[in-house]
Amino acid sequence: MQSRLRATFKVFGWMIFFLLLSAPAFFLAKANNTTGFVIRNARIFDGHKVIDQGDVWVESGRIKEVGRGLKVPAEIKAIDGAGDTLLPGMIDSHTHAWGDALKEAEIFGVTTELDMFTDVKYAQQIKKEQAEDRDLDLADLRSAGTLATAPGGHGTEYGIPIPTLSSPGEAQAWVDARIAEGSDFIKIVVDDASAYGGHRPTLNIGTVKALIEAAHKRGKLTVIHIGKQEDAHKVIEAGADGLAHLFADSPPDADFAGLIKAHHAFVVPTLSVLESVSGEPSGESLVSDPHLAPYLTTADIAGLKRSFPKFPTALSEKYAERTVAQLNAAHVPILAGTDAPNPGTAHGVSLHRELELLVRSGLTPAEALSAATSTPAAAFHLDDRGVIAPGKRADLLLVKGDPTRDILATRDIVSVWKLGVEDDRASYRATIEKAKEESTKAAQSAPAGVEAGLISDFEDGTPGSKFGVGWMISTDTIAGGKSTGEMKVVDGGANGGKHALELTGTIDGGLPYAWAGVMWAPGNQPFMPVNLSSKKSISFYTKGDGGTYRVLVFTESGGRIPAQVTFMSGPEWKKISLPFTSFNGTDGHDVGGILFVGGPAAGKFDFQVDDIRLE
Numbered sequence: 001m002q003s004r005l006r007a008t009f010k011v012f013g014w015m016i017f018f019l020l021l022s023a024p025a026f027f028l029a030k031a032n033n034t035t036g037f038v039i040r041n042a043r044i045f046d047g048h049k050v051i052d053q054g055d056v057w058v059e060s061g062r063i064k065e066v067g068r069g070l071k072v073p074a075e076i077k078a079i080d081g082a083g084d085t086l087l088p089g090m091i092d093s094h095t096h097a098w099g100d101a102l103k104e105a106e107i108f109g110v111t112t113e114l115d116m117f118t119d120v121k122y123a124q125q126i127k128k129e130q131a132e133d134r135d136l137d138l139a140d141l142r143s144a145g146t147l148a149t150a151p152g153g154h155g156t157e158y159g160i161p162i163p164t165l166s167s168p169g170e171a172q173a174w175v176d177a178r179i180a181e182g183s184d185f186i187k188i189v190v191d192d193a194s195a196y197g198g199h200r201p202t203l204n205i206g207t208v209k210a211l212i213e214a215a216h217k218r219g220k221l222t223v224i225h226i227g228k229q230e231d232a233h234k235v236i237e238a239g240a241d242g243l244a245h246l247f248a249d250s251p252p253d254a255d256f257a258g259l260i261k262a263h264h265a266f267v268v269p270t271l272s273v274l275e276s277v278s279g280e281p282s283g284e285s286l287v288s289d290p291h292l293a294p295y296l297t298t299a300d301i302a303g304l305k306r307s308f309p310k311f312p313t314a315l316s317e318k319y320a321e322r323t324v325a326q327l328n329a330a331h332v333p334i335l336a337g338t339d340a341p342n343p344g345t346a347h348g349v350s351l352h353r354e355l356e357l358l359v360r361s362g363l364t365p366a367e368a369l370s371a372a373t374s375t376p377a378a379a380f381h382l383d384d385r386g387v388i389a390p391g392k393r394a395d396l397l398l399v400k401g402d403p404t405r406d407i408l409a410t411r412d413i414v415s416v417w418k419l420g421v422e423d424d425r426a427s428y429r430a431t432i433e434k435a436k437e438e439s440t441k442a443a444q445s446a447p448a449g450v451e452a453g454l455i456s457d458f459e460d461g462t463p464g465s466k467f468g469v470g471w472m473i474s475t476d477t478i479a480g481g482k483s484t485g486e487m488k489v490v491d492g493g494a495n496g497g498k499h500a501l502e503l504t505g506t507i508d509g510g511l512p513y514a515w516a517g518v519m520w521a522p523g524n525q526p527f528m529p530v531n532l533s534s535k536k537s538i539s540f541y542t543k544g545d546g547g548t549y550r551v552l553v554f555t556e557s558g559g560r561i562p563a564q565v566t567f568m569s570g571p572e573w574k575k576i577s578l579p580f581t582s583f584n585g586t587d588g589h590d591v592g593g594i595l596f597v598g599g600p601a602a603g604k605f606d607f608q609v610d611d612i613r614l615e
């Protein structure tokens with residue numbers, strides 16, 4: 001969504017920041033799928049229809065046979081599926097994958113993600129591992145790689161330099177370069193941000209048409225991001241294969257579904273993200289679901305509870321639900337997709353919400369399940385999956401109860417298999433629980449020194465601190481930026497003190513979230529949450545070149561995005577006191593880091609801080 005203008009670039013940018021600092025855990029399972037098994041007496045939703053009771057025999061990562069009372073060799077392990085429903089592993093048709101995305105997806109029964117824009121190097125690495133039969137505990141990835149957008153258009157704001165284009169003549173070379181990089185399909189952005197009350201350059205329709213033709217010439221599908229209904233009409237008429245989103249700016253025109261139908265296109269509504277765009281945190285109900293919560297990381301929980309800031313225009317997810325109803329009545333292929341990990345969504349888990357929203361829009365539960373299995377498999381020509389039938393991949397999801405009647409039953413997961421290998425959900429759950437316990441413990445124990453309140457007065461001539469990890473340089477170079485920063489203990493502190501800490505450097509405008517400055521952490525290591533809630537505010541003295549600077553506060557519950565407050569640094573020492581609550585309402589119970597930084601505006605910065613305290 002162009003919608004995300006600001007909010008998303010922050011998510012994306014800070015996520016890179018966070019991931020680089022926290023060394024994401026990749027689980028690289030190797031194939032061990034030579035032994036077969038049979039699931040007996042389960043209700044089977046085969047991607048299209050329900051078989052009331054049947055058996056599914058899996059051998060060497062593939063489905064060997066489907067039927068009743070299957071005769072299998074005695075040594076084959078049998079799993080009793082009575083009372084359960086077996087489904088094809090689910091496909092999320094709109095995500096942005098990086099970090100632990102694919103691991104989280106598979107935990108929740110999503111065995112394939114169709115990524116609509118990520119770092120090309122990440123996609124290449126994952127696909128190499130997939131080809132080697134590794135990554136069996138990660139959802140299978142298909143990716144657009146880099147998206148097609150105009151210079152300065154949506155997609156360029158994330159800090160990753162991407163090749164743009166602006167005329168039809170560049171289309172074939174652009175598409176061929178993506179295919180050479182490994183793009184499985186071509187994602188195109190047509191969004192001038194007006195649906196959200198903004199302005200942004202976007203591709204003209206001639207260039208879009210040329211891109212679609214160039215992709216088709218090479219046998220690739222095109223999926224289009226649009227922000228408003230008017231653009232949806234235009235891109236479908238230009239020959240697009242599918243819409244990567246529905247619009248939330250208006251109810252559907254009477255002929256909308258007819259137009260899509262006439263052009264044999266498909267639609268990925270992404271109601272989940274549209275809900276968050278309309279100001280409702282889409283994932284809130286997922287967080288309180290006892291079947292799902294134990295598998296959610298603290299960061300995902302924070303993300304699921306978030307929505308986009310209110311836009312000045314009247315956007316409503318309800319418009320999109322009406323459009324889905326119209327499309328479904330016209331038998332337009334509808335594909336379940338979430339746009340995770342945008343605010344209000346997380347990988348894997350949000351597809352369960354998407355199914356619920358599709359049913360709310362008028363799909364039967366079985367139709368919604370097809371939207372997450374056979375329909376995307378057919379639309380994206382993934383002929384080896386999305387259905388339970390002999391010869392198909394043994395990507396499977398076993399759940400308790402009957403989601404073909406009650407869609408919420410998809411959340412009560414018994415087992416997930418990728419290529420016949422069962423995902424070790426129990427270990428994952430234990431890891432998540434342990435991490436949560438540790439952070440709770442850390443957050444409960446305030447370190448010695450908090451009571452006295454003084455963090456640093458620099459009187460000993462060093463950038464150290466009375467407790468926690470002393471001040472260290474932090475710049476956006478870890479996220480691909482070019483900003484530079486230096487710190488130096490200088491003579492002449494506030495209140496007649498001997499010393500202060502001077503921060504100087506240059507913010508490079510290359511990143512929209514550019515920063516450079518210093519970071520301090522209250523615990524033994526950066527980002528370890530510590531309970532500072534016995535204090536109410538952060539105070540410090542500052543003087544400087546007259547520029548506006550920022551205090552950033554990372555909290556565990558705030559996830560990967562720091563809360564920030566700006567301050568002015570003038571020629572005379574001035575005391576600044578910032579209540580914890582001014583940082584997105586935190587009470588300070590789980591602070592992982594505090595930063596003083598310049599940026600994001602480009603240019604030189606020079607300011608001093610002194611007598612930094614908790615009060």
Ligand SMILES: [Zn+2]
Pocket residue numbers: 001094095096116339
């Ligand atoms: Zn997206």
